[in-house]
Amino acid sequence: RTGHLEHSAHYASALAGYAQACYMAGRLQDAVSGYEHALSVIEECYGRNTDYYHTTAANLEAAKQALHKRMPSSHKTQESQEYQESQESLKSQHSPKSSESQQSSEPHYMAESGASSIPAISHHISGLALSRAFWNDLGKPLLAGAYSAYQGRIAAGLVGYGSECFGFDDEFSRDHDFAPRFCLWLTDEDYDAIGAQLQADYDVLSRDFTVDEQGKPHFAGHGSADSNALAASQSPLTPRAQGEFRRDGVFRIGDFFERITLFREAPAQNDYASWLSLDDATLATATNGQVFADPLGVFSKTRQGFKFMPEDVRLSLISRRLGMMAQAGQYNLPRMLQRDDGAAAMLSIHEFVNATASLVFLINEPVSVGYLPYYKWQFAAMRKLSHRMATRLAGVCEQLEDILRLSSAACFGGAGFGEGGKGAKPAAEHIIATVERICSDVVDELLREGLTESHETFVEWQRPYVEDHIKSDASCLHSL
Incomplete structure (x- = not known):
């Protein structure tokens, strides 16, 4: 579930194996739930006319019969209710939007948008x-x-x-x-x-x-x-x-x-x-x-x-992202804040966030995690990546969101929040410190991966170390 692979046949195998372990341990309701969920994934991947489906269906029936035999007649109604509740709980665990769907059973549509609405569906369907x-x-x-x-x-x-x-x-x-x-x-x-x-x-x-x-x-x-x-x-x-x-x-x-x-x-x-x-x-x-x-x-x-980006290109792009992070976040942002040019400071934050988000995906290697999507889904993709097992720089997403939350106060004195100018200084100091912490985390990751030998946290100076690993001498891959 963490890797969002619920539609994989391997997920069905894991569910069926878990169900078998529950059956052997006497946890029959869990066994039934596991086999039923495995069957739904098998049907999705392969259909019903396969040995895989028939074998799992037979195991499910055996688990159901064992559960039925165990239940005293006086408890069958109660057990049936408990089983239904366990099924609903299982569904909520496997729903990507379970927390949202529990808050509201039907989608809300804004009449003033002028958009033609879809008939309300009681379950969100991706x-x-x-x-x-x-x-x-x-x-x-x-x-x-x-x-x-x-x-x-x-x-x-x-x-x-x-x-x-x-x-x-x-x-x-x-x-x-x-x-x-x-x-x-x-x-x-x-x-x-x-x-x-x-x-x-x-x-x-x-x-x-x-x-x-x-x-x-x-x-x-x-x-x-x-x-x-x-x-x-x-x-x-x-x-x-x-x-x-x-x-x-x-x-x-x-x-x-x-x-x-x-x-x-x-x-x-x-x-x-x-x-x-x-x-x-x-x-x-x-x-x-x-x-x-x-x-x-x-x-x-x-x-x-298209996922197999050449390694030399990946390293070249990492170098470019480091350059923009240093220029926009570490150099220009503090200077624009000192000049009270809030608009320029806000644009500096924007450039730093985009460069850093791209770098996180490049560090984690596109062949494994894909690429950063366009701005609308940039943070949705980063949050998903941050919760993935073994993600490098997993904490950067939250820090970037923290920067964006404080950006109005830092760049425009909190005017949008009715703070006047009193919120500007602490917000600006917090953002600058967060930028430096992110850059330090990036340097630590470059050191772990053997892409640098330097502990310098002004990341512009990390670029030559990264580019030393580029094997091609093509000029387009190297910075001046």
Whole structure:
């Protein structure tokens, strides 16, 4: 759960193993809960017609029978209630937005926004979960039918533009471009053969879905008849999600990545200038989301190529980020505060925060953690990374947020909080101290990784040490 890998088959294996241990220890309710959760993940990953599913289902039935035999008849009603409560507790633990969903069972929409609202859904459904259900219920049968000859060659998933591709969407994301959708990625040869017809067949798939009492979406009547189902329609599409900018449907693999990055595949490892032309947000968009199926492997290989940033490029970017951190945060910010130029000081904070956030992702290596997304989701991504096991510089996110909270008081004397000028000095001192603490933490991390031999905390002076590790003599990789 910490790594946000709840949709992985390995997660199902862990759940099933835990359930077996609970069964052997006599913790039968926990065993039943574990097996049921494992089954739901197995069905999501592989469907029901597999030995994996049937074996786990048999184990679940054995656990249920053992639990039923153990319960005295006088306690069965009470045990049944306790079991139901344990299931609800388990669901809340595995929901990424459990704390928010408990606060309010229905999303709130602002009438004054003018946005067309989606019918209220009693459970928040993430765009990725909705996409996966749409694929499982309607996408797979479509390919298995008219396109069975190509089924083993077509990749499916949800990657690219949209907050749902990052897993950061919530009920407020439904006011535009919200709809059940997935992408189908084909080789050039296959697209020429079936692309147009497959797109036409995709377009006529029903987008109407129901949500059962467990919050699971179902398409085309797959929900149970007695479920507390609610129909939902798609929100209006903005021009940026239509026509040549569409975000779902059928794509040539090369076209899909070219629309995002201007490259049909990742630049060569020695094409340093091309790699440096790709900013963090662009690379994040090209490598986010989930791939539901890729039997041929071409799409996944192409997507992964954008994660394999050349080491020399990574080191060059780390050096650049250190330069901006020193210039904006350690040098210009104190000077602008001394000059009482609040606007310039605020921009200095902005540059320092952006450079530091990017550096944190680069230090943790994009092939493992991806890239920093664009500004709207920058801190959502940093918080998620900070809670990941073994994250380097995990405490930096909280310190950056602390700086931003105090920035108005430091730069404008707290005028926005009715403080007049009295809040400026302590806030400014705290921000400057926090900047220095972050830079010190970064130097400690560079020392741990063997990227420097210096303890100098003015991070501009760390750049030559980092760049000494760049093997190429390409001028674009080195600072003056």
